[in-house]
Amino acid sequence: MMLVDFSIDIPSGEQNMASKYETVIGLEIHAELSTNSKLFCNCEVKFGSAANTQTCPICLGMPGVLPVMNQRAVEYSTRAALGLNCKIASYSKFDRKNYFYPDLPKGYQISQYDLPLAYDGYVDYELDGETKRVRINRIHLEEDAGKLVHADVTGNPNQSYVDFNRSCVPLLEIVSEPDLRSPEEAIAYWRAVKEILEYVEISDCNMEEGSFRCDANISLRPVGSKELGTRTELKNKNSFQHVLTALEYEEKRQARILDEGGEVIQETVLFDINTGRTASMRSKEEAHDYRYFPEPDLVPFEVDAAEVERIRASLPELPAERRQRFVAEYGIPAYDAEFLTATRQMADFFDETAHLSGDPKASSNWIMGDLSGLLNNAGIEIQDTQVTPDHLSELIQLINDQIISGKIAKSVLPDVFETGNPPKQIVDEKGLSQISDASAIESIVDQVIKENPGPAQDYRDGTQKAIGFLVGQVMKATRGKANPQMVNQLLQQKLSG
Amino acid sequence: MPLYELTAHELHEKLKAREITAVELTQSMYHRIGAVEEQIDGYLTLTEEGALESAAVADEGFQRGDEMPPLAGIPIAIKDVICTKGVLTTCGSKILGNFVSPYDATVMTKLHQQGAVMLGKTNMDEFAMGSSTENSAYQTTRNPWNLETIPGGSSGGSSAVVAAGAAICSLGSDTGGSIRQPAALCGVVGMKPTYGRVSRFGLVAFASSLDQIGPFSKDVTDCALVLNAICGHDPMDSTSADVPVPDFTKCLINDLEGVKIGIPKEYFTAGIDSEIEESVRSAIAVLQGAGATIEEVSLPHTDYAMATYYIIAPAEASANLARYDGVRYGFRATNADELGDMYRQTRSQGFGEEVKRRIMLGTYALSSGYYDAYYLKAQQVRTLIKSDFDDAFEKVDVVVTPTSPTAAFKIGERTADPLQMYLSDVLTTPANLAGLPGISIPCGLTSDDLPIGLQILAAPFEEEKILRAAYTFEQNTDHHRKRPKLSSK
Numbered sequence: 001m002m003l004v005d006f007s008i009d010i011p012s013g014e015q016n017m018a019s020k021y022e023t024v025i026g027l028e029i030h031a032e033l034s035t036n037s038k039l040f041c042n043c044e045v046k047f048g049s050a051a052n053t054q055t056c057p058i059c060l061g062m063p064g065v066l067p068v069m070n071q072r073a074v075e076y077s078t079r080a081a082l083g084l085n086c087k088i089a090s091y092s093k094f095d096r097k098n099y100f101y102p103d104l105p106k107g108y109q110i111s112q113y114d115l116p117l118a119y120d121g122y123v124d125y126e127l128d129g130e131t132k133r134v135r136i137n138r139i140h141l142e143e144d145a146g147k148l149v150h151a152d153v154t155g156n157p158n159q160s161y162v163d164f165n166r167s168c169v170p171l172l173e174i175v176s177e178p179d180l181r182s183p184e185e186a187i188a189y190w191r192a193v194k195e196i197l198e199y200v201e202i203s204d205c206n207m208e209e210g211s212f213r214c215d216a217n218i219s220l221r222p223v224g225s226k227e228l229g230t231r232t233e234l235k236n237k238n239s240f241q242h243v244l245t246a247l248e249y250e251e252k253r254q255a256r257i258l259d260e261g262g263e264v265i266q267e268t269v270l271f272d273i274n275t276g277r278t279a280s281m282r283s284k285e286e287a288h289d290y291r292y293f294p295e296p297d298l299v300p301f302e303v304d305a306a307e308v309e310r311i312r313a314s315l316p317e318l319p320a321e322r323r324q325r326f327v328a329e330y331g332i333p334a335y336d337a338e339f340l341t342a343t344r345q346m347a348d349f350f351d352e353t354a355h356l357s358g359d360p361k362a363s364s365n366w367i368m369g370d371l372s373g374l375l376n377n378a379g380i381e382i383q384d385t386q387v388t389p390d391h392l393s394e395l396i397q398l399i400n401d402q403i404i405s406g407k408i409a410k411s412v413l414p415d416v417f418e419t420g421n422p423p424k425q426i427v428d429e430k431g432l433s434q435i436s437d438a439s440a441i442e443s444i445v446d447q448v449i450k451e452n453p454g455p456a457q458d459y460r461d462g463t464q465k466a467i468g469f470l471v472g473q474v475m476k477a478t479r480g481k482a483n484p485q486m487v488n489q490l491l492q493q494k495l496s497g
Numbered sequence: 498m499p500l501y502e503l504t505a506h507e508l509h510e511k512l513k514a515r516e517i518t519a520v521e522l523t524q525s526m527y528h529r530i531g532a533v534e535e536q537i538d539g540y541l542t543l544t545e546e547g548a549l550e551s552a553a554v555a556d557e558g559f560q561r562g563d564e565m566p567p568l569a570g571i572p573i574a575i576k577d578v579i580c581t582k583g584v585l586t587t588c589g590s591k592i593l594g595n596f597v598s599p600y601d602a603t604v605m606t607k608l609h610q611q612g613a614v615m616l617g618k619t620n621m622d623e624f625a626m627g628s629s630t631e632n633s634a635y636q637t638t639r640n641p642w643n644l645e646t647i648p649g650g651s652s653g654g655s656s657a658v659v660a661a662g663a664a665i666c667s668l669g670s671d672t673g674g675s676i677r678q679p680a681a682l683c684g685v686v687g688m689k690p691t692y693g694r695v696s697r698f699g700l701v702a703f704a705s706s707l708d709q710i711g712p713f714s715k716d717v718t719d720c721a722l723v724l725n726a727i728c729g730h731d732p733m734d735s736t737s738a739d740v741p742v743p744d745f746t747k748c749l750i751n752d753l754e755g756v757k758i759g760i761p762k763e764y765f766t767a768g769i770d771s772e773i774e775e776s777v778r779s780a781i782a783v784l785q786g787a788g789a790t791i792e793e794v795s796l797p798h799t800d801y802a803m804a805t806y807y808i809i810a811p812a813e814a815s816a817n818l819a820r821y822d823g824v825r826y827g828f829r830a831t832n833a834d835e836l837g838d839m840y841r842q843t844r845s846q847g848f849g850e851e852v853k854r855r856i857m858l859g860t861y862a863l864s865s866g867y868y869d870a871y872y873l874k875a876q877q878v879r880t881l882i883k884s885d886f887d888d889a890f891e892k893v894d895v896v897v898t899p900t901s902p903t904a905a906f907k908i909g910e911r912t913a914d915p916l917q918m919y920l921s922d923v924l925t926t927p928a929n930l931a932g933l934p935g936i937s938i939p940c941g942l943t944s945d946d947l948p949i950g951l952q953i954l955a956a957p958f959e960e961e962k963i964l965r966a967a968y969t970f971e972q973n974t975d976h977h978r979k980r981p982k983l984s985s986k
Contacts, residue, residue, distance in 0.1 A: 063821075066734050100822060
């Protein structure tokens, strides 16, 4: 393999040439399934184990071994496919994809060629308040390869090692149609797929560990043209930001070539995060011939329609449906629903809090506001905090029952976050209950009117807003514990009486 | 009669009666091996230490008076294409010259459970590709009937050691005739069970959709005993059939009343040696005499079997042999300076000529632009060949043919002409393509005193019909009792 630097200088201020060309992007998303064992053997799937400890003769490609299908992987794939609105093939088979590479122990990858297990799906995603649809061409199941360890780890430029822990881990490949029209759309779609796979709980989609990655194909064509332009391919990306930057760079590079009357060459390009540029990754043999043929060691399999229906029935509510339900059932704004369904755990948290508290809007406000703030500061996810939906609904009820004010509640939540104690207990221990005893407030109100004759007179003379100052003074005197509505009422009574 | 001339079922009686011990038997086998192996060169590896240990374990059982399985203490040889834990498994190839398998093939686990004694690993054509065992990277095995001739192949080591009395039984593998053809040429019984009958887990793959493990023995009863031990569904092999395994000794009936035998006309054409045809015709008469009715059948696509086989088998092999790349185990060339060169050098130096020829053939047949014309077409023809047999077995119970068109040929006679060599399997490959069970039993000798084999085929999972016909033939003749006149050293 040789690297050819064909980077071009694109001044940062240069206009996007998208007005002349339409960008066409398709993604091949790879997600490792979170099954306990590998696709064709009983080895455990575990990230971060010492090299080659999660291996056996089968995933090492020893002579004489045979693959045996992990049925759980087929079930997981079916869950994913249904979540992505695909049709499930009634008859599917595996094929051998032949090529030599040291991380590929058998010299072929067991994959699926012409009869993938699912096809013809779609994903709806939101971008800038608009719902867009990407068609999914196919979903197939294959085995992952091992991992090469090079000089940066071995310290020796002449020596590389192979770690086969990842070899034979089940990998789902989700191939979209070229329906994406900008790098932003590509990322939004990719995120939507991640969200769905997490919702149906078939992959942990951990991008840092490489269990969720994608290849992107990008081409440009004159606006109005129906024909696809020549594409380039970006391989094996596991960061949204890298893909976005790389696609934006490729978009400009191809536009420049077309502007100059040149031709884009169909090839795989390599994106360098350090320079922010792509370079050609031309292999010596121009086109790979993988010589696919049916895997004779595995029998073709039929997915039982009843089994598909059983899996369909067991699927959780997916993000899009859930967003719609949140808006319809709880009457919260679409923006809130979008935010709250970003992860299944957060949506579950909201659902339960709204249900328990009977106050969906307050539930949404607290989760999106204070709770998210606390989570962000601590760098944790909603499923990792000590705050429970029970806690939050109790807090909302304390406000609604006028036991504490919203302001006091804001100081209670961090305590719940820190200690895991119920809000009521914290309010009781710290004596934060509002003073709702009219006689106790009355004396303070009288005191405040006496001490502030000017504003009192202003109100009597018709300056409505003067009452705000007086309320503030009462709240100050009670250190925020007086029931503000009651204070307001009492002041009005006294000043108009 | 020396112990090495006996069958497994005869030896079992002696072991049970404690006339002999398994250790004595094993020692006598190594004595025999020492006497004849220099002439035969059937073994690549001998495992005497492990064999004596297994024999001692079997003896403990016999001494306690336990109910011992029929193969307990029986000395068996294993083709070097079957993985044996802790023992070299070379497949007759330089590229696996140093490969010690870290695990046992399922058939080995089953034999160990029976208490069988593994004498050693037998020579073979490299990766089971060949019909004479001359493609071994290590040695030329000679036919015990005539040391100037080949023993057949690819399981030539396994057939030769049984014929020479250097093993009581053995295991081979049959992809296009590699058990039946050497059995015929060495005058022993060799059977390829139905595809899916015996687990392939641990059988180093040549052509996955055709490979099947099976036994060599001196008679049909022993054949049934080894089948009983090795057949059955294996969860480690997705292609192994989940069907009940009968007790194969129950079908050993000396009678063919009501049995219909088909004689396919396409198997008695030009190219069949006249002495062989004569011998097979008289064998058919023996079967008829035992009550069978004889009927001509047609298998019209027989002519295409060789061409079909030589597309499908190399195509699968080209992928199966890709793992021998020098990265993880086995031979690695030392004169390479980058990855691609390492692959090229390792595989160029590690594989023999015939293996390289088939990898090239298979790679070509699968290449983009040729796949439809070759591989896909071959699969379609394979379906036609299979339906020929389906039609035939609507009418008859078994089909009887010669096993090999000729008797054993001279060492070196066909090595320069691969096509001539491929024709040795012309009568055996159709059964692999159709996944059928087939046996070869001795049915006579040529005027040069070389054995002739009779092939009997049946529909999938109807091994019992084959065994019944073969057993009846055996009971009415004495061809299986003939032994080569080997001069002991």
